[in-house]
Amino acid sequence: xxxxxxxxxxxAKRFGPRQVLAGVDLDVMPGESLVIIGGSGTGxxxxxxxxxxxxAPDAGSILVDGQEVVGLKGAALDAHRARFGMLFQGGALxxxxxxxxxxxxxxAGSAASRRAAAIDNLARVGxxxxxxxxxxxELSGGMQKRVALxxxxxxxxxxxFFDEPTTGxxxxxxxxxxxxxxxxxxxxxxxxxxxxxxxxxxxxxxxxVAMLHAGSIIWQGPxxxxxxxxxxxxxxxxxxxxHGPIQMPGLANRPAR
Amino acid sequence: MALxxxxxxxxxxxxxxxxxxxxxxxxxxxxxxxxxxxxxxLNQMLVIGWLxxxxxGLTAIFTGSALAQQIFIGGSRFNAASTVPxxxxxxxxxxxxxxxxxxxxxxxxxxxxxxxxGTMRVTEQIDALVTLRTDPFRWLVAPRILxxxxxxxxxxxxxxxxxxxxxxxxxxxxxxxxxxxxxxxTARYLQVDDVASSLVKAAVFGFFIALMGCFHGYHSGGGxxxxxxxxxxxxxxxxxxxxxxxxxxxxxxxxx
Ligand SMILES: Nc1ncnc2c1ncn2[C@@H]1O[C@H](COP(=O)(O)OP(=O)(O)OP(=O)(O)O)[C@@H](O)[C@H]1O
Ligand SMILES: [Mg+2]
Numbered sequence: 001x002x003x004x005x006x007x008x009x010x011x012a013k014r015f016g017p018r019q020v021l022a023g024v025d026l027d028v029m030p031g032e033s034l035v036i037i038g039g040s041g042t043g044x045x046x047x048x049x050x051x052x053x054x055x056a057p058d059a060g061s062i063l064v065d066g067q068e069v070v071g072l073k074g075a076a077l078d079a080h081r082a083r084f085g086m087l088f089q090g091g092a093l094x095x096x097x098x099x100x101x102x103x104x105x106x107x108a109g110s111a112a113s114r115r116a117a118a119i120d121n122l123a124r125v126g127x128x129x130x131x132x133x134x135x136x137x138e139l140s141g142g143m144q145k146r147v148a149l150x151x152x153x154x155x156x157x158x159x160x161f162f163d164e165p166t167t168g169x170x171x172x173x174x175x176x177x178x179x180x181x182x183x184x185x186x187x188x189x190x191x192x193x194x195x196x197x198x199x200x201x202x203x204x205x206x207x208x209v210a211m212l213h214a215g216s217i218i219w220q221g222p223x224x225x226x227x228x229x230x231x232x233x234x235x236x237x238x239x240x241x242x243h244g245p246i247q248m249p250g251l252a253n254r255p256a257r
Numbered sequence: 258m259a260l261x262x263x264x265x266x267x268x269x270x271x272x273x274x275x276x277x278x279x280x281x282x283x284x285x286x287x288x289x290x291x292x293x294x295x296x297x298x299l300n301q302m303l304v305i306g307w308l309x310x311x312x313x314g315l316t317a318i319f320t321g322s323a324l325a326q327q328i329f330i331g332g333s334r335f336n337a338a339s340t341v342p343x344x345x346x347x348x349x350x351x352x353x354x355x356x357x358x359x360x361x362x363x364x365x366x367x368x369x370x371x372x373x374x375g376t377m378r379v380t381e382q383i384d385a386l387v388t389l390r391t392d393p394f395r396w397l398v399a400p401r402i403l404x405x406x407x408x409x410x411x412x413x414x415x416x417x418x419x420x421x422x423x424x425x426x427x428x429x430x431x432x433x434x435x436x437x438x439x440x441x442x443t444a445r446y447l448q449v450d451d452v453a454s455s456l457v458k459a460a461v462f463g464f465f466i467a468l469m470g471c472f473h474g475y476h477s478g479g480g481x482x483x484x485x486x487x488x489x490x491x492x493x494x495x496x497x498x499x500x501x502x503x504x505x506x507x508x509x510x511x512x513x
Contacts, residue, residue, distance in 0.1 A: 054384050
């Protein structure tokens, strides 16, 4: 049997009174591209941070390549994180450093070679060398997102997390980014875990889709089974309807028309 | 009820001190272990030292002058107006130079550090550092503490010199003192021990300034309001620690 690249079992996390995750079970296989969908605030970003060890779960186990991550410290935790690249939802670029130093931050070598690598990676996300010397604050929101993406992939880690890679991008740039993620998964055998609200992205990027709702994974399956799926939550999400089992608090009692 | 409330706040205070001590300990341990980021150290020395010179210098000149004026007025009542140079140099070097220099740097630097680290915290830049295999203590905290401890003594030397100069300017221009005599008296009363004590104070103040700036910024709460609170807390707590440390050092060095 193949050991899953990532295995979450019974992972729970609460913030104050809010039980955000209440027993998440999820496997990601090596070389697979999994997309997590789910409503805003359901804990998708929190799930990624738990796997990276940025926050600790209240309960449950997180295995990466068969090794327990919860409770790792010091050098073992560093070694664990070295396997990951992460695109943060807000970009999280270092605003004191120019673009090229952001992109090449985790790379070793001379300044000239790191700069060249940065420009290579910028080109992969559709940005020209002229942005290399700008500061993040001088870029548009969509450009910042792409620089952050270039930074996440620069070190070619075996596992990459993409937290909403295409939000804020025009449809053409979004398509370029979707193709890039697809390519990383197919050609470089990178294990990719993507969070997105964009159904177009889901269809390009995903091998498999999982839906997070009310603190747990309520549905998962191969991309091909997404459209035939009869789970009402998933159906409501992929058709983008305001009416269905998923209700916004405050709007719950409005009659459907 | 009241006892429970007092007990709870005492426990909370102990917990806060414990967290602070752990933060400081971690920073110091990481400071002595590689990897080191010398470019970060130099950059911080520039930001803390060079850019603080104007504000520290002006504070010293103004306060040194005002001090000389007050000693002159006070001294005249006892026919002791001639003590102006001696008392000014002692007052400036032992107390005002380091304390006011420390407070001005705290206002400038502790707030800036808390705002910068706090923003990095709430925009997830600190999380991003970690995922890029860089320890925030080595990259952000240690360079700031090291730079502040190394640079503050230089700033305080400047502060002392300009404070004495401010007194001399006022005394010779307005109070009719003879310049050469004033400087000779100043030199006679300027003790090596006093200068050493002001440098010790400066280094300690620098440590507290950077520690408070980094600690509050690193643990900043969410959003702009959280960063604002972190900045305020950094300035207020570094002021209090500077004044308390000054008292403790003064009592230890001069009290007996
Ligand atoms: N550090 C934190 N402290 C307190 N609460 C938090 C923290 N991080 C996340 N939360 C809470 O956890 C919940 C889930 O947050 P998360 O960022 O994972 O949502 P999400 O599923 O990524 O949503 P979106 O699609 O809008 O990005 C939210 O209610 C949020 O308020
Ligand atoms: Mg999110």
